[in-house]
Amino acid sequence: MDQLSQTFQALADPTRRAMLAQLSLGEASVSDLAKPFLKEMSLPAVTKHLKVLEKAGLITKTKDAQFRPCKIKADGLDNVSEWMEEIRKHWEDSFDRLDAYLKTVTAKEKQKAKGKKNGRKK
Amino acid sequence: MDQLSQTFQALADPTRRAMLAQLSLGEASVSDLAKPFLKEMSLPAVTKHLKVLEKAGLITKTKDAQFRPCKIKADGLDNVSEWMEEIRKHWEDSFDRLDAYLKTVTAKEKQKAKGKKNGRKK
Numbered sequence: 001m002d003q004l005s006q007t008f009q010a011l012a013d014p015t016r017r018a019m020l021a022q023l024s025l026g027e028a029s030v031s032d033l034a035k036p037f038l039k040e041m042s043l044p045a046v047t048k049h050l051k052v053l054e055k056a057g058l059i060t061k062t063k064d065a066q067f068r069p070c071k072i073k074a075d076g077l078d079n080v081s082e083w084m085e086e087i088r089k090h091w092e093d094s095f096d097r098l099d100a101y102l103k104t105v106t107a108k109e110k111q112k113a114k115g116k117k118n119g120r121k122k
Numbered sequence: 123m124d125q126l127s128q129t130f131q132a133l134a135d136p137t138r139r140a141m142l143a144q145l146s147l148g149e150a151s152v153s154d155l156a157k158p159f160l161k162e163m164s165l166p167a168v169t170k171h172l173k174v175l176e177k178a179g180l181i182t183k184t185k186d187a188q189f190r191p192c193k194i195k196a197d198g199l200d201n202v203s204e205w206m207e208e209i210r211k212h213w214e215d216s217f218d219r220l221d222a223y224l225k226t227v228t229a230k231e232k233q234k235a236k237g238k239k240n241g242r243k244k
Binding site for chain 1: 124126128130133135136147194199202203205206209210212213215216220
């Protein structure tokens with residue numbers, strides 16, 4: 001799976017998004033991150049979610065032997081932003097083209113109407 | 123699956139992202155959208171991808187009986203943008219807090235250093 005697909009795939013889960021939202025506030029240990037979810041899922045399930053986020057380049061686990069805190073990666077969402085930006089640019093360009101087209105059509109229609117009016121006057 | 127997860131899931135595929143990129147340039151028929159992919163996949167597979175995009179609220183199929191062109195939805199990516207914005211805001215806030223904390227620490231250190239210097243002078 002390509003990197004961007006992997007990032008989108010990692011974000012396609014509310015638990016993983018909640019973990020990322022918590023990590024955006026500052027680094028946290030695995031057990032801190034697990035706390036809100038331990039009623040619904042096991043610790044191995046939490047660890048699995050964290051691994052998906054790590055593999056997608058969205059978080060890193062630091063090597064601090066005792067606590068191994070997780071940290072959000074500064075550039076983890078850059079590829080998503082870039083892709084969104086590209087789509088938006090395309091889109092705006094196509095609106096600009098539509099706008100230019102409509103302006104040409106309107107100008108032509110106006111000219112036609114003017115021509116008819118002048119024709120009637122003659 | 124919640125709407126945002128469904129959107130991210132739909133975007134987690136290079137074929138679907140390419141279709142969306144094409145549609146961002148303007149509406150297109152299913153057969154136009156299928157053209158670049160028919161070497162690698164069948165028409166039903168293409169239609170399935172389009173259904174995933176439609177279900178995720180990213181495109182619409184207009185009811186024009188003969189051509190049924192597909193169209194990108196203007197607000198389809200809004201929930202993704204909003205979520206990204208929220209994460210980024212959290213993050214910037216946490217950097218601001220870190221910045222404020224570092225400034226306090228530096229100011230305290232400076233004061234301590236000044237105190238020591240003055241102490242030596244006496």
